[in-house]
Amino acid sequence: MPPRRAEDVPVKRAAAAGCKLPMQLPAGEILTDITQNKWKLGNTIGYGGFGDIYLASNDITSSVGQDAKYVVKIEPHNNGPLFVEMNFYIRAARKHMIESWCKSQGKRRIGVPTYEGSGSHIYGGQRYRFLVIPRYGIDIGKLFLSYRRKFPTKLVNTLAVQMLDALEYIHSKGYAHADIKGPNILLSYGDNISEAYLVDYGLAYRFRTGTGGHKPFVHDERRAHEGTLEFTSRDAHHGTHSRRGDLETLGYNIIQWLCGKLPWEKDSDEISLIMDPEEVHQQKETLLSDLSLFMDKCFPHKKKPPAAVMKYMEYVAELEFETKPNYFYLRNLFLHQDGNIPTCLYNMKESSENLTTSIFFERPYLRERKPCRPVNGEIRITRNTQPKRPVQKKEFSWEAVLALHPDKLAKISTQPLYASTQSTPLTPPITPPSPSSLSPRRSPSLPTYAMLDVLRRMKERQSSSFRHKATPKSSDNELKPKWMTPAMEEIARLRKKITESVPILNLQSPRVTRSRVAKLKRFGTNQQHKQIKDDSTDSKVTHKRRKGSSS
Structure with a gap:
């Protein structure tokens, strides 16, 4: 069939x-x-x-x-x-x-x-x-499949030079492309099919700040592994982009065009398997630290790998994060002595328009980049390639951490819970779970340094407020209810003062109304007048008696 x-x-x-x-x-x-x-x-x-x-x-x-x-x-x-x-x-x-x-x-x-x-x-x-x-014509991804996954060296060199020109312009404007791959490189439409264009700037990253400086290297878990996983740079695996990241991604494309498959790519019968982004990242770190091993895996049947590719990858591996690349040197690695355009592109002019109808795809077309899952409930759409596999918890040890690559240390945020090692001054104390917890599925939280500082200040404020409210001179301090606010205590004190100033009378009715208070006041005034009148009468009688006795 x-x-x-x-x-x-x-x-x-x-x-x-x-x-x-x-x-x-x-x-x-x-x-x-x-x-x-x-x-x-x-x-x-x-x-x-x-x-x-x-x-x-x-x-x-x-x-x-x-x-x-x-x-x-x-x-x-x-x-x-x-x-x-x-x-x-x-x-x-x-x-x-x-x-x-x-x-x-x-x-x-x-x-x-x-x-x-x-x-x-x-x-x-x-x-x-x-x-x-x-409008442009066919993309390099489809052309790569039509060539049975291997380009002629002349065509690869021509594409590399044109992409370096495009990247030099993009970088001069303060942007990084961040997603260089065959489907995003289109040939011109019309008579001159030898011109290639870099398209799709949906992941374009502005690596320059408003003042013109270079953004620092910062690990961002929200954008980690962004791009197309096969060609993602080591910086992009950390969630940041720069000029060297674009050059590294272009290098992976050049190697794939020449040898057919990158070492971390799956075979055609394993395409259904999901590649682990962390595993791919680790392979790139290992192979770029040993370029001879990298070239042996990519070109196993050649005694010597292409000199231009080897020098290109050596330059990228030694390039600093914020350093401006030497585009002139990199272009000269791929330029031909005669300076002519490969004729293999001109031979495709008649068949390029109907190329998609005659290609038999041995494997599914290069998958599109996909957005990563929402992080911390934020619906922020970035384009991650594959979800991470669940990682099994391992016992923590400082020896294992210090033995890792320095870039890995930036991704370690907290210690594993219930580690057998004792807590050190570098780690916050671990809160053990309560045995009476009603939700056994919920793991105990590990407070950060900021949380511990907030808890300490809350305790200090509470203790100082209680000391301020306390009045050791008052004898009934311990009898005061602790739920009363200062305003409520002041009202209670005023009520007590008024109660002590007004004499308590033994009335038949315990209810005191305004009319009864007025009667009490009048009763008290009449008693005072009667007392004064009795005193004056007694004084007059005493004076007459003294006067009669003297006469």
């Missing part, structure tokens, strides 16, 4: 995690960009987990044919990758910027698409974001 063609194989389309697939827009739909230019859509020519790609034309009076000069990338407004890509094109890929840089460097062209337009569009009650760029 002959193999089926690529278009006969049904492809199940699925949205990336946290993203929505756009609705199918009809041919002839008119889009208006932010500069009020109008674009007319044609048929779809591609799609992914984030959006669709349509043919487009700036002539809205006629229908869009298969020879359209532009394409439009469309995705729902809530998706994130196209927003990042639009910002890159607007800040760094305008036509006058590229032309000015080429003129200053003495180059005819560079493989970076030019920005043509962007904006928002509403269709079917949903809002979409779109980006317009020039």
Whole structure:
């Protein structure tokens, strides 16, 4: 039975995690960009987990044919990758910027698409974001499969030089591409098929700060292993990107184009297995520290590996994180003495348009990068390749930690719970679980230094507040209820003072109302007047008696 063609194989389309697939827009739909230019859509020519790609034309009076000069990338407004890509094109890929840089460097062209337009569009009650760029031809990923997974050396050298030119321009604008691979390298569309362009800037990373400095190396677990796992750089495995990371990723592509398969790639019969990102990262660290072993694994049937590849990888392995690469030296490693373009590209001109219909894929096409799982409940979409396998807990020992690579030490955050080793001043004390815990599945939390400091200050405030409220001179201090606030204690003190000042009378009714209080006051006043009158009468009688006795 002959193999089926690529278009006969049904492809199940699925949205990336946290993203929505756009609705199918009809041919002839008119889009208006932010500069009020109008674009007319044609048929779809591609799609992914984030959006669709349509043919487009700036002539809205006629229908869009298969020879359209532009394409439009469309995705729902809530998706994130196209927003990042639009910002890159607007800040760094305008036509006058590229032309000015080429003129200053003495180059005819560079493989970076030019920005043509962007904006928002509403269709079917949903809002979409779109980006317009020039149209290109077949990508290197499909071409690599059509060549039975091995390129001629001349073609590899030509692609390497053109990609180094593109990376030099991108880096001069303060960006790193972060996802260089065959499907993101497109050949030009039309007569000159020898020109290659680096596309898809959905992972573009701005490595320069607002002041022009280089961002420091910081391990970011949220972006760890970002990109396409086969070509992810060692820096990208830590969640950060730089110029040397792009050069390392390009080096992995060059080696794959020459030898057919990287050492950490699975065979065709093992493609269903999931590669462990940590395992792939460890292999890259080991092999780049021993380049002779790396070349032996990649080129087992050659006595000597290609000299250009060996020198290229040596330069990348010794390059510092923030150091500007020597692009001139790297280009010269791959330049031919005659300076001609490989003729194998020109031979594909007639068959390139129908190349996808004649390719028999021995294995599934290179998988797309996928977003990683949400971290800490945040719906932040990044493009991780594979989920991590569950790691078994191991007994902690300082000897094992210190024996690791220095980059591994940045990823160790806390000690394992219930370690057999004793706590040291470098680790917070471990809180054992309560035997009466109602939730046995919940593991005991390990407080950080900041949490311990907060608990200590809370205890100090509580003890100082109790000392401030305490009055040792008062005899009834211990009898005061501890739940009373200072204001309540003041009200109780005033009530006690008023009660002591007013005499307690033995009335028939224990209830005291306002009228009874007034009567008590009047009763007290009448008693005082009567007492004064009796005293004055007694004094007069005494005075008369004294006067009579004297006479």
